[in-house]
Amino acid sequence: MPYEFDAAVEQCFLQLKNRIDEAGMSVDHGRIRAAFELAAGSHMGQKRKDGSPYITHPIAAAIIVVDMGLDEDSVVSALLHDVVEDTSVSCDEVSRLFGRGVADIVDGVTKLTRVNFSSKEDEQMENMRKMLMAMSRDIRVILIKLADRLHNMRTMEYQSPEKQRSKSLETMQIYAPIAHRLGMQAVKWELEDLSLKYLDPEAYKAIMTTIDNRRPVLEKFMQDMRDKITYRLQEWGIESTINYRLKHVHSIYRKMYTQKLELKEIFDLCALRVIVNDLSECYNVLGQIHDMFKPVPGRFKDYVSTPKPNGYQSVHTTVIGSEGIPFEVQIRTWDMHRAAEYGIAAHWKYKSGESGVKEGDEEKFAWVRRLLENQQSSEASDFFTDLQIDMFADEVFVFSPRGDVINLPANATPIDFAYNIHSAVGNRMVGAKVNGRIVPFDHKLQNGDIVEILTSKASSGPSRDWLNIARSGSARTKIKQWFKKERREENVIRGKEMFDAEMRRNGITLAEANEADVVSPLLKKLSFSSIDDLYAAIGYGGVTATKTANRIRDDLVKAQKATGAKSAIEKLNDAAERRSKNAKPQKAIQGVIVAGIDNCLVKFARCCTPVPGDDIVGFITRGYGVSIHRSDCKNHISGRLNPDSEAGRWIDVSWAEDISESYVTNLQISARDRSGLIMDIATALNSLNAKVRSLNARDLGDGMASANLTVEVKDLTELKTIINRLTAIRSVTGVARSNN
Ligand code: MN
Numbered sequence: 001m002p003y004e005f006d007a008a009v010e011q012c013f014l015q016l017k018n019r020i021d022e023a024g025m026s027v028d029h030g031r032i033r034a035a036f037e038l039a040a041g042s043h044m045g046q047k048r049k050d051g052s053p054y055i056t057h058p059i060a061a062a063i064i065v066v067d068m069g070l071d072e073d074s075v076v077s078a079l080l081h082d083v084v085e086d087t088s089v090s091c092d093e094v095s096r097l098f099g100r101g102v103a104d105i106v107d108g109v110t111k112l113t114r115v116n117f118s119s120k121e122d123e124q125m126e127n128m129r130k131m132l133m134a135m136s137r138d139i140r141v142i143l144i145k146l147a148d149r150l151h152n153m154r155t156m157e158y159q160s161p162e163k164q165r166s167k168s169l170e171t172m173q174i175y176a177p178i179a180h181r182l183g184m185q186a187v188k189w190e191l192e193d194l195s196l197k198y199l200d201p202e203a204y205k206a207i208m209t210t211i212d213n214r215r216p217v218l219e220k221f222m223q224d225m226r227d228k229i230t231y232r233l234q235e236w237g238i239e240s241t242i243n244y245r246l247k248h249v250h251s252i253y254r255k256m257y258t259q260k261l262e263l264k265e266i267f268d269l270c271a272l273r274v275i276v277n278d279l280s281e282c283y284n285v286l287g288q289i290h291d292m293f294k295p296v297p298g299r300f301k302d303y304v305s306t307p308k309p310n311g312y313q314s315v316h317t318t319v320i321g322s323e324g325i326p327f328e329v330q331i332r333t334w335d336m337h338r339a340a341e342y343g344i345a346a347h348w349k350y351k352s353g354e355s356g357v358k359e360g361d362e363e364k365f366a367w368v369r370r371l372l373e374n375q376q377s378s379e380a381s382d383f384f385t386d387l388q389i390d391m392f393a394d395e396v397f398v399f400s401p402r403g404d405v406i407n408l409p410a411n412a413t414p415i416d417f418a419y420n421i422h423s424a425v426g427n428r429m430v431g432a433k434v435n436g437r438i439v440p441f442d443h444k445l446q447n448g449d450i451v452e453i454l455t456s457k458a459s460s461g462p463s464r465d466w467l468n469i470a471r472s473g474s475a476r477t478k479i480k481q482w483f484k485k486e487r488r489e490e491n492v493i494r495g496k497e498m499f500d501a502e503m504r505r506n507g508i509t510l511a512e513a514n515e516a517d518v519v520s521p522l523l524k525k526l527s528f529s530s531i532d533d534l535y536a537a538i539g540y541g542g543v544t545a546t547k548t549a550n551r552i553r554d555d556l557v558k559a560q561k562a563t564g565a566k567s568a569i570e571k572l573n574d575a576a577e578r579r580s581k582n583a584k585p586q587k588a589i590q591g592v593i594v595a596g597i598d599n600c601l602v603k604f605a606r607c608c609t610p611v612p613g614d615d616i617v618g619f620i621t622r623g624y625g626v627s628i629h630r631s632d633c634k635n636h637i638s639g640r641l642n643p644d645s646e647a648g649r650w651i652d653v654s655w656a657e658d659i660s661e662s663y664v665t666n667l668q669i670s671a672r673d674r675s676g677l678i679m680d681i682a683t684a685l686n687s688l689n690a691k692v693r694s695l696n697a698r699d700l701g702d703g704m705a706s707a708n709l710t711v712e713v714k715d716l717t718e719l720k721t722i723i724n725r726l727t728a729i730r731s732v733t734g735v736a737r738s739n740n
Contacts, residue, residue, distance in 0.1 A: 005040050008052075012059050013040075019066045020075070027072040035079040035098060042087035049158035057151060058082055064147035068184070069342050074140045077105040081144055084110045108141035109148070115448055125173045128397075128405055132178065142178060146187055149175050153194040168198040183311045185340050192250035200253070207249050210263055218246060218325075222270050225321050229274065232288055240285065241275045247328075268318065270327035275337050279304065282315050282331045289329055293319035296326055304336070312340055399450045412445050412471045415462075418453045419475035426475065427462055427482055428455040442469045461486060467541055483540035491539025492532050499538055502549030505600060508556055518555035522548075546601055546625070554622050588656030591663075594618055594626050595652040601625025608633035608739045609665035613716025618653035628653060634739055662712045664693060665719060666738035672731040673705035681707060681732075684725050708738075 004010070013036050020027055039058050046054035062078035076098055083089040084106055091110075095103030112132060132142065153171055156164050172195040179188035197204045222244040233240045247269050255266055274285050282304055299318035307313045314332040321327050332340065396408050398417065408416050414432030418425045431454035432439055445451060462479045470476050483491060503510060513519050519531070526543070528534045537543040589602045591612060602618075608630040610616050615631035619639070629636045640650060671677055678697050685692055691712035699705050709726075713719045719737075726735045 005037075005055075006053070009040060009055055012056050016059050016063050016066070016075075019063050023066050023069070025066065025072070025075075027075065031072070031098070032075060032079070035076040035102075038089065038097065039079045039083055042083050042089050046086065048155065050155065054082075054086075057155075060151040060154075061144065061147045064150055065144060068143060068147065068187075070140060070143060073099075073101050073105065074144060077102050077109070077140070078144050078147060080106050081109045081148055082113075085113055105138055105140055105144065108138060109144050111448065112141065112145050113148075125177075129174055129178055129181075132174065139182075142182070146175060146179055146184070146191075150187060150191060153191060156194065156198060164198040168195040171195045172199060183339060184342065185312070189248045189250070193248055196250045196253055203253055203256075204249060206263060207252050211246055211249070211252075211269065214269070215246070218270055221321065221323070221325055222272060222327070225270075225272060225327060228292065229272070229289065232292060233274075233285065236284070236288060238281050238284060238288075239277055240281075242272060243275075244270065244272045247271055268326050268328065270325065271330065272327060273330045273332070273337075275332060275334055277333065279333055282333065285331045286315050286317060289317065289319060289331075293321055295319050299328075304332075314340065396445050397447050398445050399448070401450065401452045406451075408445065409471045413442050413469050414439065414445070414451060414453060415441055415466050415470045415479075416472045416475045417445065417451045419470070419478045420472070421453065423478045423482070425453055425455060426478060428457065428459045429453050429462070430456045430459050441466070464541075480541050484536075484542065487540065488536055491536040493535075493539070495535035495537065495539030495545070498545040499535060499549060502545040503552070505597070506549050506553045508549075508553055513552050513556055516556055516559040518552055518559055522551060522555065550622065588659075591656050591659040591661045592616070592618075592628055593654050593656055595654075597626075603627055604663065605629045605633065605635070607635050609663070609737070611663040611665050611713055611716055611719055612655045612659050613719075616653055616655065618651045620649040620651060626651070626653065630739070632739075659715070662691065662714055664710060664712050667709040667711065667723065667726070668734075668736045668738050669707040669709060669726055669732060670734040670736075671705050671707070671729075672733065673699060673703050674731050677705065677729075677731060678707070680729050681709075681726065684729055685709075685711070685722070688722060688725055690722055 005013075013033075016036075017029065017032075020029075020032070036055075036059070040053075040055040043054040043058070048054055048057060058079045058081060061081060062075050065074050065078040080089075080094055080098070080102065084091055084094065091103050091107050094106050115132070132145075149171060152167065156167060159167070171191050176188050176191040176195065179191060226242045226244055230240065230242055252263075252266055252269065255261060255268075256263060274289075276282060276285060296318040299316070301316040304313050304315050313336040314330045316328060316330055318326055318328045396410050396412055397405050398408065398412075400406055400421070406417060406420055408420060414434070415426065415429070418429045418432070432441065432443070433452040433454065434443060434445065434449050436450070436452075462482055464483070466479050467476055470479065500510075503513075510519070523529075523531065523534060526534070528537065534543065534548065538545045538548065589600065590604075592602050594600055594602065602625055604610060605619075605627050610628055610630045610633075616628050617631050617633075617636055618626040618628055619636075621627050636650070669681065678695070681695065685695075693710040693712060695707060695709050697705060697707040711719075711722060713722070723735045723737075726732060
C-alpha cells in the first residue's frame with residue numbers, strides 16, 4: 001500500500017507518470033513510485049521559494065529528463081538528485097534501495113552541485129566546463145544537472161535579485177555552452193533566454209515587446225509561407241513536415257550586439273523548418289525554395305555535408321518572402337532533427353530501441369561513440385581510451401583557494417600545483433591542504449579539489465624526491481633549476497657518488513678510463529670545463545649518471561679493443577659470475593632478476609613485449625641497461641646465431657617470485673572486416689576489465705582487417721585469457737603476440 005502525500009504533490013507525481021506513458025517508456029512504475037516516496041518523504045517540510053513543497057522540483061526535473069529521452073535509472077536519479085545534498089538520506093542508502101547505478105549518478109550530481117562557480121575570464125570558464133564534464137563520468141550526470149538547472153531557471157523569478165544574477169551568469173557561461181556541446185539545442189536556447197531575462201532585463205523586455213507587437217502579423221506570414229511551400233513540395237511529390245517559430249530572444253539579442261543593429265533593423269525574426277524523409281530530398285527542397293523565393297546572398301550554409309562540431313546537421317538558407325519579409329529555412333531529415341533536438345540523448349532514445357539492446361555495455365558504448373563523434377575524434381584508439389567517459393583523461397582540474405581553475409596533467413600532485421602557481425611558491429612549499437585537510441606531497445589530485453599550498457620563508461627548498469613525485473615537466477624543470485643554482489657544492493658531492501656507483505656497476509674505474517684517455521674528450525663534447533661540472537650536472541639531474549658511465553664504458557671498450565686489453569663487457573660478465581657465486585638472494589628490478597647484477601636499468605623489449613610467465617633472456621645494451629626479450633623472440637634467436645661479438649651480450653635473467661607490476665604487451669588481431677567488429681573487441685576487453693593502452697584498427701582491403709592492441713597485464717595467464725576471449729569473437733581469424 002503506497003503512502004499518500006498531499007493531493008497537490010500526488011497530482012504533480014501523476015504528471016510525471018503520464019509523461020512517462022506518453023513518451024512510450026517501458027519502466028518499472030513501482031520503482032519510480034518508490035523513488036518518489038523516498039524523495040517526497042525526506043524533503044517533507046522543505047519548501048521552494050514560491051511556497052510549493054520542495055518535491056515539486058525533483059519531479060519537474062524528472063519530467064525534463066523524460067522529455068530528453070533518458071532511461072529509467074535517469075528518472076529515478078532525477079527524483080533523488082537533491083536527497084543526498086539536502087536531506088539525511090545517504091548515498092549508501094540510495095545504493096541499497098535503487099542499486100549502484102542510481103547511487104553513482106546521484107553522487108555525481110551532488111558533487112556538481114557542490115562546485116562553486118564564480119565569474120571569471122573566458123579561459124577560466126572553458127576550464128570550468130571541462131572540469132564539469134570530467135567530473136560527470138557518466139554522461140547522464142551532466143544531463144540530469146542540466147534538467148535541474150533548467151527547472152531552477154524556469155522558477156527563478158521567486159529568488160532574490162542577487163541570486164537571479166549569479167545563477168543566470170553561471171547558466172550562460174557554463175551550462176548553456178555544455179548543452180550546446182552536447183548538441184541539445186532546445187535546452188540550450190531555453191537556458192540562454194531565461195538567463196538573458198535576468199542578466200539584461202531591459203533588453204530582454206524590449207525584444208519581447210517588439211516580438212509580441214509583431215507576433216500576429218509574423219505568425220500569419222509564417223503560416224502563409226508554410227502553406228505555399230507545403231503545396232509546392234506536394235506537387236513535386238516530396239513528403240514533408242513544416243513547422244515554424246519566431247527566433248529566440250537570445251539569438252536576436254546576440255545579433256543586435258555582434259552586428260551592431262538596432263532592434264527595429266532586425267527583420268530576420270522568422271524561422272521555418274522543413275523535415276523530410278531522406279537526405280537527397282534536403283537538396284531538392286533547397287532547390288524548390290530558392291526557385292520560389294529570392295535567397296539572401298551569403299546566408300546559405302550546408303551543415304549536412306559539413307556538420308557542426310557538436311554533430312548538428314541541417315541545410316540553412318535565408319530567403320525573402322512576400323511583403324519583403326526575410327525568413328530563415330532549415331532543411332533536415334528526421335534523423336538530423338532528432339539529433340538536433342535531443343543531442344547526445346538521441347542515440348539513447350531511438351537507436352538503442354531499434355537494435356533491441358536495453359541495458360548494459362552496448363548502450364553505454366553508443367553514448368560514448370555518439371559523444372566522440374560529436375567531438376570529431378573517431379580514431380579507434382581514442383574511442384577506447386575514452387570508453388570510461390574520461391573525456392579529459394589526461395588532465396585534472398582543481399581549484400586554487402581563490403577559486404581559479406588550474407589545469408594539470410592527470411595524477412598531478414600538490415608539487416605540480418605549487419610550481420604551476422609560481423616557482424617561488426614551489427620552492428618554499430612546506431605542506432599542502434586539499435579540501436581543507438593536510439595531505440602528503442605525493443597525494444594525487446582529483447577533479448574539483450581545492451588545493452592550498454603552505455609555504456615558509458624558512459623552507460630549505462625542494463627535495464630531490466620531488467623530481468620523482470612531480471608529474472608535469474614544467475615542475476620538474478623548475479625543481480632542477482633550483483638545484484642547479486642553489487646547491488652546487490652539494491650537487492658535486494652527490495653527483496660524484498652517483499657517478500662512482502654507476503662506474504662500479506659497469507666494472508670500470510675512473511683511473512682506468514683516464515689512463516685510456518676517454519674522459520676529457522667526453523667532457524669537452526658535453527661542454528663541461530671540469531669533472532666537477534659533470535658531477536654538479538649529475539647531482540641536479542641535468543645529466544644522468546647511467547648514460548654518462550655507459551658512454552665512458554663504450555668508449556673504453558673501443559679504446560681497449562684497439563690496445564687488446566680485457567674489455568669492459570668481459571669484466572662485467574666476470575663480475576656477474578663472481579657475484580652469483582656469493583649466492584646472496586638477489587633484488588628484482590621491475591620484477592626481473594638479472595643474473596649477478598643487483599641494480600641495473602631494466603627495460604622490456606618492444607619487439608616481443610614479454611610478460612611474467614614467458615621464458616626470457618636479457619641483452620646488455622649500449623648505455624640503456626639490460627633489455628628483456630622473450631627467448632623465442634626473433635631478435636634473440638638471430639642474435640644468438642650470429643657469430644659476431646654481439647652474441648656475448650646475451651645474459652641470463654628470470655622473473656622474480658612475487659611481482660606486483662603490470663606489463664605492457666602487444667597483440668595482433670586478424671579478422672574479416674564487418675561493421676561492429678571494433679565495438680565487439682571493445683566490449684570483450686571491457687568485460688575482462690582489460691587495461692587497454694591503445695587499440696588501432698586498419699582495413700587491409702579484400703574484406704580483411706587487422707587491429708593492433710596494446711594492453712597491460714599481470715602475467716601470461718591473464719594475457720591468455722584475453723587472447724582466448726578475442727579469438728572467440730565472430731569473424732576474428734587469429735590473435736597473435738607481436739614479434740617484429
Ligand atoms: Mn535540484
